Amino acid sequence: MILLRAACQSIEHSLNGNRYKYWNNNQNSILGELLASFVTLKRHGALRGCIGTLEPRHPLLDDVIHNARAAAFEDPRFPPLTSPDLEDLHIEISVLTAAEPIDACSRAELLLLLKPHEDGLIVQEGKRCATFLPSVWSTLSVPDTFYAALMQKAGFSTDYWSSKLIFSRYRTESFEQEFSR
Numbered sequence: 001m002i003l004l005r006a007a008c009q010s011i012e013h014s015l016n017g018n019r020y021k022y023w024n025n026n027q028n029s030i031l032g033e034l035l036a037s038f039v040t041l042k043r044h045g046a047l048r049g050c051i052g053t054l055e056p057r058h059p060l061l062d063d064v065i066h067n068a069r070a071a072a073f074e075d076p077r078f079p080p081l082t083s084p085d086l087e088d089l090h091i092e093i094s095v096l097t098a099a100e101p102i103d104a105c106s107r108a109e110l111l112l113l114l115k116p117h118e119d120g121l122i123v124q125e126g127k128r129c130a131t132f133l134p135s136v137w138s139t140l141s142v143p144d145t146f147y148a149a150l151m152q153k154a155g156f157s158t159d160y161w162s163s164k165l166i167f168s169r170y171r172t173e174s175f176e177q178e179f180s181r
Contacts, residue, residue: 002031003093004177006061007039007068012181014069015083022061031061036096038133038172039067041081043088049075054099054122054131054170064093089179094133096120099168107161111143119169121146123154125162130154134172 006022013020037060038052049071053063068091072081081089099122104110114121117137123130130153132146140146148158 001175003061003064004091004175005180006065007091007093008179008181010065010068011072011081011179012086014073015081015086020065020069022065032059034058035060035063037063037067038094038096039064039071040092040094040133040135041071042090042092043085045090047077048085048089049078049081050133051075052094052096054096054129060095068093086179086181090176091179092135092174092176094135094172094174097171099170102167102169104167107147107159110167111147114143114146114169116141116143116146118171120172121150122168122170123150124166124168125154125156125164128154128156135174 002022006020009022010020034056036053036056038050040047041049051067051070051074053067057063058066074080102110102113104113118134120134120136121132130150132140132150132153136149137146140149151160152158
């Protein structure tokens with residue numbers, strides 16, 4: 001698939017100090033549509049980087065190329081990727097649907113409205129914002145645990161609730177493969 005190949009080449013070019021630009025000859029394809037994406041990198045099954053956008057700002061292909069580079073070299077949780085890190089590197093690209101608000105008056109109501117393994121969740125209050133992709137359900141499969149970890153990621157206590165919290169859900173279409181040159 002073009003997106004996975006472009007993500008791999010973006011990372012490889014960046015390791016060599018170059019920027020990568022894929023020339024999309026078919027501007028009418030989904031690659032040219034304004035869509036948000038995340039690129040997740042794992043090594044030996046452990047997270048190694050994950051960067052993305054929640055709202056579409058660029059054509060999908062450009063967004064994936066940028067997010068692949070950022071996941072490899074700019075995720076503040078990890079040191080920049082090195083050439084040896086490419087071995088056993090797994091890439092996953094998630095293309096997001098538009099986020100839709102969830103109207104919930106309590107944590108319990110929110111948890112009932114969530115569809116595990118299908119919904120990605122965004123939480124916002126003031127300048128704090130965090131998200132978990134639907135794939136996170138594979139490691140946090142209990143809605144209460146999923147919520148607690150997301151709140152912690154956003155900088156709140158794990159049991160935090162406020163009427164000022166704004167929740168949105170989205171779905172993803174994901175593609176993955178081992179890193180290839």
